[in-house]
Amino acid sequence: MAADLVIAESAAAGPVAAVPVVPRVVDVSALMPPEFAKLGLGKALLQSLIELGYTEPTPIQAATIPLLLAGRDVLGQAQTGSGKTAAFALPMLQLLDLSQRRPQVLVLVPTRELALQVTAAFERYSSGMRDFRCLAIYGGAAYQPQFSQLNRGVHIVVGTPGRVMDHMTRGSLDLAGLRCLVLDEADEMLRMGFAESVEWVLSQAPEGRQTALFSATLPAQIRAIAQQHQRNPAEVTIVQRAAAADTIRQRYVVVSNHHREAALSRILEAEPIDAVIVFVKLKSTTEPLAEYLCSQGHRAAALHGDVAQAQRERIIEQLRGGQLNVVVATDVAARGLDVPRVSHVINFDLPRGREAYIHRIGRTGRAGRQGEAILFVHPRASRLLSSIEHAAGQALEPMPMPTNRAVNKKRVSAFHEAIVRALEDPQRETLQSIMQQFQRERPELEAEAILGALAVMAQGGRQLLSREELPQVELEDERGRRGGPGGLRRGAPGFSERGGDRRPGFRDRGARGERGFERGDRRESRESRGAFRSEREQGPMQSFRLEVGRVHDVRAGSIVGAIAGESGLDSGRIGRIDIFDDFSTVQLPAGMPPEIFQKLRRAWVAGRQLQISELGDAEVRR
Numbered sequence: 001m002a003a004d005l006v007i008a009e010s011a012a013a014g015p016v017a018a019v020p021v022v023p024r025v026v027d028v029s030a031l032m033p034p035e036f037a038k039l040g041l042g043k044a045l046l047q048s049l050i051e052l053g054y055t056e057p058t059p060i061q062a063a064t065i066p067l068l069l070a071g072r073d074v075l076g077q078a079q080t081g082s083g084k085t086a087a088f089a090l091p092m093l094q095l096l097d098l099s100q101r102r103p104q105v106l107v108l109v110p111t112r113e114l115a116l117q118v119t120a121a122f123e124r125y126s127s128g129m130r131d132f133r134c135l136a137i138y139g140g141a142a143y144q145p146q147f148s149q150l151n152r153g154v155h156i157v158v159g160t161p162g163r164v165m166d167h168m169t170r171g172s173l174d175l176a177g178l179r180c181l182v183l184d185e186a187d188e189m190l191r192m193g194f195a196e197s198v199e200w201v202l203s204q205a206p207e208g209r210q211t212a213l214f215s216a217t218l219p220a221q222i223r224a225i226a227q228q229h230q231r232n233p234a235e236v237t238i239v240q241r242a243a244a245a246d247t248i249r250q251r252y253v254v255v256s257n258h259h260r261e262a263a264l265s266r267i268l269e270a271e272p273i274d275a276v277i278v279f280v281k282l283k284s285t286t287e288p289l290a291e292y293l294c295s296q297g298h299r300a301a302a303l304h305g306d307v308a309q310a311q312r313e314r315i316i317e318q319l320r321g322g323q324l325n326v327v328v329a330t331d332v333a334a335r336g337l338d339v340p341r342v343s344h345v346i347n348f349d350l351p352r353g354r355e356a357y358i359h360r361i362g363r364t365g366r367a368g369r370q371g372e373a374i375l376f377v378h379p380r381a382s383r384l385l386s387s388i389e390h391a392a393g394q395a396l397e398p399m400p401m402p403t404n405r406a407v408n409k410k411r412v413s414a415f416h417e418a419i420v421r422a423l424e425d426p427q428r429e430t431l432q433s434i435m436q437q438f439q440r441e442r443p444e445l446e447a448e449a450i451l452g453a454l455a456v457m458a459q460g461g462r463q464l465l466s467r468e469e470l471p472q473v474e475l476e477d478e479r480g481r482r483g484g485p486g487g488l489r490r491g492a493p494g495f496s497e498r499g500g501d502r503r504p505g506f507r508d509r510g511a512r513g514e515r516g517f518e519r520g521d522r523r524e525s526r527e528s529r530g531a532f533r534s535e536r537e538q539g540p541m542q543s544f545r546l547e548v549g550r551v552h553d554v555r556a557g558s559i560v561g562a563i564a565g566e567s568g569l570d571s572g573r574i575g576r577i578d579i580f581d582d583f584s585t586v587q588l589p590a591g592m593p594p595e596i597f598q599k600l601r602r603a604w605v606a607g608r609q610l611q612i613s614e615l616g617d618a619e620v621r622r
Helices: 043-052 059-069 084-095 112-125 143-152 161-170 186-191 195-204 220-229 257-270 283-295 309-321 354-361 382-392 404-422 428-441 447-458 513-519 556-567 594-602
Strands: 003-009 024-027 074-077 105-108 134-137 156-159 180-183 210-215 234-240 248-254 275-279 300-303 326-329 342-347 371-377 541-546 577-579 584-589
Touching: 043 084, 043 112, 059 074, 059 084, 059 210, 059 234, 074 084, 084 112, 084 180, 084 210, 105 161, 105 195, 112 134, 112 156, 134 143, 134 161, 143 161, 156 161, 161 195, 180 195, 186 195, 186 210, 186 220, 195 220, 210 220, 257 283, 257 371, 257 404, 283 300, 283 326, 283 556, 300 309, 300 556, 342 354, 354 371, 354 382, 371 382, 428 447, 556 577, 556 584
Parallel strands: 074 210, 074 234, 105 156, 105 180, 134 156, 180 210, 248 371, 275 326, 275 342, 300 326, 342 371
Antiparallel strands: 003 024, 003 234, 541 584, 577 584
8 A cells, every 4th residue: 555654843842733844755655664673662572573473664653663762742644554553552662661560651542442452452562571561441341340450550551531531530540650642543532522531631641741642634623732732743644545455346336215224135135245244324223223134034233332342242252253144333333343254344324434434344355355345325426436436446336236036046045055954953853753743634735735834934924035126226417316216205105205214213314414425424413212112013922021221221222132133033023122220121922932031031231131031010110
């Protein structure tokens, strides 16, 4: 990947924007980068880099490491994947006094995922440093383990602004011995609303410390922070011409708003998937979309910023191990997600910018594997498609909507495979004897008719063959909107006059909504609903109590996912869910087998076991 390196030395402290020296621009791709040994790193760190397979520093590392080792403040602009973590982690490790077991380096990051990722990097690089201790602190995790480790002493703390501020006000995090403060992904922290927390932490840190600030962009607010809290910083800018990995095939499919969910399910069936990450803009979309996919027979789960860390780790392990095939995620929640078996990334919603798009599709095509990236495009979003192609550095292939013929072929093939697997089931011989007895008792029924009835039972009420063809839609000229099958239709079934899908959590993102790629993500205006109602009659239902409630930050979608995942029950057959302070109630089909409840009692949601039990009428409270 080609890159341009710009180093600007400011003549004196003051606004960074007013640097009097003309930056020198070097095409780093035309030069042989210096070896790590020439950057001033010690033997222990060099040995760790050799063991990790590092051979040459990236441009940001070559430019930044000597500056930080010399004690300079640094204002660094570098994109995701540029190697900036090593650019600050290596010199920070070099400058540590391991005999002083107190926080000497504080790294502020926007998310817990990045906190864990940066902490893991420090631990990898420090493999040759005895008694080194690094701690990640972030919201959503229990306080007591963090208190214990801080009391025992750590050299480096990596944390999110809110939790760091909380520990500082409690007195459990003492920065008196701080030597360096690093802001990683500073623009992301500000975008997420951490500006006041970041400013407060910076204002409380010792005045003589070294400060390094890294950001993908340098808006005025970032430069204002640098001006106020840095001393004569060296500005390092790595301008990377973003491009996706050669191992990723990028395609787009044109789909109108009212076919998006059905199109997603159809693509998941027709494509040769292993594991899939579906990216959406808003966390309120993740759970309803995951529930919809579960109702269509996909093993799906939602991943967003409110998912507890233990549950997040469980979801990732299930994706890694094959218990889940689809994760519906927001950009923030997917940071640091590295699962080699992810074969497809689907952009259900447009990303908010170029780097977000590259980061998203970079979740596939890893470990030398071929990856697939699919982008959903509205019929009137041809200009936005051009913007994304510019960001990707290549044209995206048009992808036709999978036809009924293709989908049904895959369904029949999967049905045949399920029959073959069932032949090996220990229950087969017993059930076969029962069916033989049934045939003797009902000789008027033909064997083929009985086989057909068993196949219907195996489908659990779902149609095996798809009968509704989704339209093949083409991009329209934005200057002459023609309408047609891909255009917005007033009064379309299931839509309001404003064009939005009435189902909770799904929002219309027509030609106006697609502008998010250029204008940035919008904040959510409200939380997801607290109860889920079945959309069709389910037959006799029974009420059950779950030992998890509002105080545990549980959501209805999480309960649906846990029950469907553990029991194999179609999520569409899960009835009303009511969430109370310390427990919840759910309606499930009456007469389910006891072994299902044994599994559900052991299922975990929001860090607690469901402990499902029958609910008497007197217990139901409104």
